[in-house]
Amino acid sequence: MAASAPKPLSERPAFLLSQVGFHSAELFAAGLAPLGLQPRHFGLLTQLAGADGLSQQQLADLMAIHRNAMVGLLDDLEERGLVERRRHPRDRRAHAVHLTPAARRLLAQATAVADTHDETILAPLDPAERVELVRLLGRVAEHAGLAPGVHPGLRHH
Template structure:
């Protein structure tokens, strides 16, 4: 778990601003999610890669690196780890033998289903303070912020290793 000094006591006055609360809760949510998938022996980056492969099977590592915003050299080690565990596999493209197209194995698909379960549990735990209507309201507000801020749906910068 990551521990570091950070912004403290936001703009004094009417309590913390929305941006501070978003950063605080966002970091908390990411940390808790990392704990949960840690029970599946996965790190957040590994989970992100699994999901990206599932969303678009057959992509090259270069393309994935571009989408995920990570240097290609980092993907190599990540793919190695998942490959060794039999979750993804590299297939050489016969048409262009430079490329390694990535696919999920059946074990990878099975694990991804469990990740989805964990994600729902996580979501429910984070929003425990809110009823269904309030959760819908929150989701709508957040979606509008994410859209206006130009955030790529489904991608966000990573936090830390586990």
């Protein structure tokens, strides 16, 4: 009896997730490039927009990344005048991280890029399918132990 042919890659969910994820990441990075941002910077600015004034350590914990990676990301943004580190009001040993007005303006532009990117990637889906896809992907990410809203690639920068 001959061995059956393996399932085509186009029918393997893990392959499709990888294929679409790679394509999406490339397009998103290209969309942010004119703003001088990388996706990892967008992620950090987005987190800070909802948690302005957290300490570097609190921010690293929130994003589930090593504090050294956080310092590098913050250094990048601070050099560009997008964040300020100030003494934490309740812990003199810590620094609180704050978005600058320039960062808020840039984040608004980057968010528009992200919105356009989402529309482009999900164009073939109707609104209900989009909601369902996001819900299902969220379940898969949760099952994998991934931090909500945090790209696992941040751990390596």
